[in-house]
Amino acid sequence: MRPKLTDVAQRAGVSATTVSRVINNYGYLSQATKDKVFAAIKELNYQPNSLARSLHGKKTQLIGVIFPSLSNPFFAELVEQIEKRLFQADYKTILCNSADDPEKERNYLRMLMANQVDGIISGAHNLGIAEYDNVGLPIVSFDRKLSNNIPIVSSDNYHGGSLAVKELYQAGARHIYFLGSFHEAANPTDNRLLGYRAMIDQLGLSSHVHALNFKESPNLKLVSIQKLLQTKLADGIVCTDDLTALLVLRCAKELGLKVPEQLKVIGFDGTDFIQSYHPELSTIVQPIPDIAALLVDLLSKRIDQPDQKLEQLQYILPVKFLRSNSLLF
Amino acid sequence: MRPKLTDVAQRAGVSATTVSRVINNYGYLSQATKDKVFAAIKELNYQPNSLARSLHGKKTQLIGVIFPSLSNPFFAELVEQIEKRLFQADYKTILCNSADDPEKERNYLRMLMANQVDGIISGAHNLGIAEYDNVGLPIVSFDRKLSNNIPIVSSDNYHGGSLAVKELYQAGARHIYFLGSFHEAANPTDNRLLGYRAMIDQLGLSSHVHALNFKESPNLKLVSIQKLLQTKLADGIVCTDDLTALLVLRCAKELGLKVPEQLKVIGFDGTDFIQSYHPELSTIVQPIPDIAALLVDLLSKRIDQPDQKLEQLQYILPVKFLRSNSLLF
DNA sequence: AAAAATATGTCAATCGTTTATCAATAAATT
DNA sequence: AATTTATTGATAAACGATTGACATATTTTT
Structure with a gap:
């Protein structure tokens, strides 16, 4: 059985409240108590149950990332970059391969809602506007116009x-x-x-x-x-x-x-x-790295300030031309 | 605000218990009641909060999939296949790109534990045995010998x-x-x-x-x-x-x-x-498809019967030779 | 008409954590 | 010595759903 908060409290010889205070860093706390609690956490290899925390209104730190394929190197690299950025922002990536199958995509949307993800990055999807609007979650889109509430990032x-x-x-x-x-x-x-x-x-x-x-x-x-x-x-x-x-x-x-x-x-x-x-x-x-960074950045902002009006609906990033032998020699 | 179970109950004109009975399909239920409840669920677009359910001991249906890269087509295709199989088995994929970085991999393991994932598929990772054993979750591995409790799938x-x-x-x-x-x-x-x-x-x-x-x-x-x-x-x-x-x-x-x-x-x-x-x-x-199928299959079994002893530690799948111009002409 | 099976409801405990409130004690300040 | 301020604890109510115990009503079976 995974240790829980009360186990940590017992081990550290403090109350459960105090442990929670340490973890969430609020209220008055002496350095000595903090040390005791952190030590107990380490000893027990304790991890707060994120389900219980999220049930209480804390974010799940989960993001749904919907893409049509990974076998195309472009999407593979984009998803790789997105995962990297999300990780840096302390989010976890739920990988949703829509496989160009509307039914699968719909299912995934349902699942993502059920799992209380904090937001969605959707790349080149194939559902209608209404279904995405119904989700009621922060969404950012890559390369697809969805609705007036969903910012789009694309290359020029x-x-x-x-x-x-x-x-x-x-x-x-x-x-x-x-x-x-x-x-x-x-x-x-x-x-x-x-x-x-x-x-x-x-x-x-x-x-x-x-x-x-x-x-x-x-x-x-x-x-x-x-x-x-x-x-x-x-x-x-x-x-x-x-x-x-x-x-x-x-x-x-x-x-x-x-x-x-x-x-x-x-x-x-x-x-x-x-x-x-x-x-x-x-x-x-x-x-690709810029696209990923911008998607994650926009989504983060939508999550942290859901009521803030969108400054911009379209974000267009510059492309570069790479000259090589297939053109000149 | 997302609708909750009590909203469904109210809408359907039944008790919360009945709604839960319908959702989890147990106890005595008339067809009429089921219909009413399902109708209310549809109307409200209700999704049971999976956090709350899992807190009760139900599975999260989340699987951590750890791989070192997506930009390599081999891993991209393998992950794509794994995601596909997991989806078919009603699991969601948390994509963990270890990026050959032990610290990141360690972090991900922590996160996966905190998120109460049901299991882990780990491909070509770079941490020691002890750390994986400590996780205390069903794990299957691709191409890496980990410990005596973790089955390995690989090609021949x-x-x-x-x-x-x-x-x-x-x-x-x-x-x-x-x-x-x-x-x-x-x-x-x-x-x-x-x-x-x-x-x-x-x-x-x-x-x-x-x-x-x-x-x-x-x-x-x-x-x-x-x-x-x-x-x-x-x-x-x-x-x-x-x-x-x-x-x-x-x-x-x-x-x-x-x-x-x-x-x-x-x-x-x-x-x-x-x-x-x-x-x-x-x-x-x-x-690749067989590898993915076997990994998911083994993991499913480990999850459903965690106490069952491993029949086999190594699973070796046959390879094929594909003859082409780089060899003969 | 009695017994059994079916159908639904009420109530309360539980999962693990957060957080507010109220108390209590210790330490620092005036 | 009186007053603040700092530190911890105990208690309980949430979060949303599950589930068991128990009660009640309706059907069905004998």
């Missing part, structure tokens, strides 16, 4: 999209395609497409969009990409993510298309993984 | 190591190197090295081990690999993980070494990611 997708085009153009590409997945809803991610179009227009080029279904397997995507590359119409491709860009590079190689001479490619995300293991890929780098 | 690393050598040999390699990181402790992972040595001996070859520090950055590893490849002594390399193998492939390309003609390479892990995005890499595939 628009600028990323247009920057990619500009870089391809400057490297000599004139037939620049947009390749990847995007939604119809007004998601921040779709701004990559808007940025692409804007820059295409500005440069007087014509836009070409080749859609991929996000949920499809890499092999199926590959088939679609092959079809695109075989036409040999494109000399530059803006990909909506780095993994797609890798498929393009592979496909180009198989078709004997020289990169970057005949085909220039830019990805999106720029994870550490890609930078380390595919340094040949040019990409638009999202500031 | 020994067979994987020897299989890799055998395949390289059959493909024509005679100077087969072992490249990667291993510990001095008797960790299951080190069996890859033992398997390598055994097969090397069996084939009458001589063994060559080139060590890499697991924690070093990819760039530093690359330097070390370059040094190895420049000697041109190896015509086959067994890597302890796929990421290292990718570095070898890159390095070989840069040095103008033809793969697989001059150099044959085998990795280890065989994540979906590698299979999808690096199909050219031959590798020893760990059965």
Whole structure:
């Protein structure tokens, strides 16, 4: 049986009240008593039961972190950073992989409420506004517009999209395609497409969009990409993510298309993984650590001051362009 | 304010006891009452406060999942699978990234205890036996020998190591190197090295081990690999993980070494990611879904029957060899 | 009509901790 | 010596749900 507060009291030879006073640091306390109590706590390896504390209105220090996948390095690294920041802020991470399954996501929301989490960080989810509003908890969102009460953090997708085009153009590409997945809803991610179009227009080029279904397997995507590359119409491709860009590079190689001479490619995300293991890929780098830090920071504030009005609904973080061999040589 | 049990009772026009009976499904209950109560629960969107329930001895349905990293696709996929299985078993995952930091891991153990988790899945951790034994909770381990009370699940690393050598040999390699990181402790992972040595001996070859520090950055590893490849002594390399193998492939390309003609390479892990995005890499595939399923299964049993003696301390799951271009063409 | 089974309610204790209130004692200050 | 101030304790009421004991009423069975 785990020791409880009264055990500590007995061991230290003080009252339960005093032990609680020491733990919660309030009221008058002599150094001698504190020492005795801390010693007893150490000896018994005592940990206050956080269930009982939270039942009393103290925070649970639990945060639900909802993401659609971990096998995508971008989400893996983002979740890793979020967990790190949450830990530093003395929060624990309940990992909720929504797996693009609305039912699972709904279930998780229920569970999180039942577990009295202090707040939720939701990344690229797939439920409606109403269900998130019903939760009645501090929430911050990554890359998805939810409701007017939920702040959104995202990278500057628009600028990323247009920057990619500009870089391809400057490297000599004139037939620049947009390749990847995007939604119809007004998601921040779709701004990559808007940025692409804007820059295409500005440069007087014509836009070409080749859609991929996000949920499809890499092999199926590959088939679609092959079809695109075989036409040999494109000399530059803006990909909506780095993994797609890798498929393009592979496909180009198989078709004997020289990169970057005949085909220039830019990805999106720029994870550490890609930078380390595919340094040949040019990409638009999202500031993952900053995104994580901001999400945690905003959520902390929402938790500590739930009544404070939102100063800002949208937080857009700058992206960087990482030039590499897939573009110039 | 979130509705509570008494609110439901009031709404349904029954007593609190009856509501509790309905929720916990015991005692005599008419269908009519059940319907009324369920209706009230729905209307109020009521969720029993799991803190209060657990304080009564009910399980928290929380599991601590401790892993050293998410940015490594192997761990990301393993954690993803574990989360999936835990969810199916109605458990929630508290993600603990130990980040190879003993202090952080220690902190997490404390937190998990304070949060009354039902159990812990620990993957490749870095604390001593005593500290894990003190936790006094059901624990299962991945790839690390902890104590005699903690079952270990791992892949057949020994067979994987020897299989890799055998395949390289059959493909024509005679100077087969072992490249990667291993510990001095008797960790299951080190069996890859033992398997390598055994097969090397069996084939009458001589063994060559080139060590890499697991924690070093990819760039530093690359330097070390370059040094190895420049000697041109190896015509086959067994890597302890796929990421290292990718570095070898890159390095070989840069040095103008033809793969697989001059150099044959085998990795280890065989994540979906590698299979999808690096199909050219031959590798020893760990059965990630099976590992996850077994870990969750064993833990569930430990939780439900804590007094049952362990039938088995070690569970070794079979690996598969995935042949690809880095070996034969 | 009596006995048994079914259905619901009231009441109170409990889980482990927090916290307010009231007392009591010791030490420091005037 | 009187008055503050500092330090600890004892007691009890919460937090929200569970559960056992007991009472009462309604049905069903014999």
